[in-house]
Amino acid sequence: MNNNTFVVSDLDGTLLNNDGLLSKHSRTKLQRLINNGLNFTVASARSLHTISYILQDLQLSLPVICLNGAYISDYNTKKHLVINEIQQEVRQGIRGYVEKHNVGVFISTHHNGEDFLFYNQINNGGLQWYYEDRIASNDQRLKKTISIKELRDHYITCFTFIDKEKKLLQIKRELLDQFQDKVEIHLFENLYSRGWYWLTAHDYRATKDRAIQQLQDEFGHQDKELIVFGDHINDIKMFKIAHQCIAVQNADERLKKHAHEVIGTNMEDSVANYLEAMFRPQ
CATH class of the missing domain: 3.40.50.1000 (HAD superfamily/HAD-like)
Incomplete structure (x- = not known):
């Protein structure tokens, strides 16, 4: 070798x-x-x-x-x-966007040695697919949250928006306009649930x-x-x-x-x- x-x-x-x-x-x-x-x-x-x-x-x-x-x-x-946790300024801005537009999102966090995957609401087929996929794999990270504000003591590492491409393109533009080089954004179609797109927001690092x-x-x-x-x-x-x-x-x-x-x-x-x-x- x-x-x-x-x-x-x-x-x-x-x-x-x-x-x-x-x-x-x-x-x-x-x-x-x-x-x-x-x-x-x-x-x-x-x-x-x-x-x-x-x-x-x-x-x-x-x-x-x-x-x-x-x-x-x-x-x-x-x-x-x-x-690589998301900076406070960015996470607060995304929280404001989520609350203002009432969008569903999954939030990956780490706290006290454990990983979590929080969700605020399941309001479309793409979010439902991901929720059921996590249940099927016995993902113990999955938790319901009332507000992102509850996660103030967590390291937040990723926001995952799931919707149709057009809506996510709008969110992508707004996040990049607001945070520019402070956030790393990816938009892609779910290979296993065609027609539904994912927009992930991470720290720039x-x-x-x-x-x-x-x-x-x-x-x-x-x-x-x-x-x-x-x-x-x-x-x-x-x-x-x-x-x-x-x-x-x-x-x-x-x-x-x-x-x-x-x-x-x-x-x-x-x-x-x-x-x-x-x-x-x-």
Whole structure:
């Protein structure tokens, strides 16, 4: 195994199949590569809870990047090593927007060593889908809140608005106009509930590229070749810092423009197959 590489993969649409699962084929190949010394981890918009639920018994030797870089977390102990909380000015502004327009939102927080996922109301099909998805996965973080003001003592790391694209574009414009470089915004369609879009708001420090660089510094991988895999525009920043940027065939065309190579789709175990071929003993 070539230990001069550092590999980071996105999850949804990249490493996972269209059911949001890591196939047995990919799991077996990845575990074999990791056991043989591959420096491998994942960077995802998902929470630590959900990453753990999906990867299950896959044994990672490196921390994982959660909520697009809001957290860097120890996969084995389930403790956060880095928490990039949203600044008070931004969270207060978003609270005012939510109350003024009476919109439903999910709020990711951390308090007294625990993660929480609060929601204020379920008033459309997209929010309902996410609520039921969290119930189905036995997500103990899920809690009802009357007001965001109740969370004043929590680290707030992400606001997730779920609605139709047109409405979220309006929210996106207003948040960027108000907070500019203090917030990191992502707008994307839910791959598993088509027609409903998600708008996530993080602190400006919560990006995959920043998190990867922190991991490289912390674990002494600065001089290693960085290889990244992705499918969506929230992967562009990590593509820009990598030595090798690899997009799956089903990736957004805007991301493909930044890729050095395009491989098969996420339904073909393409990431695991590519890594196996790359690190096959000569």
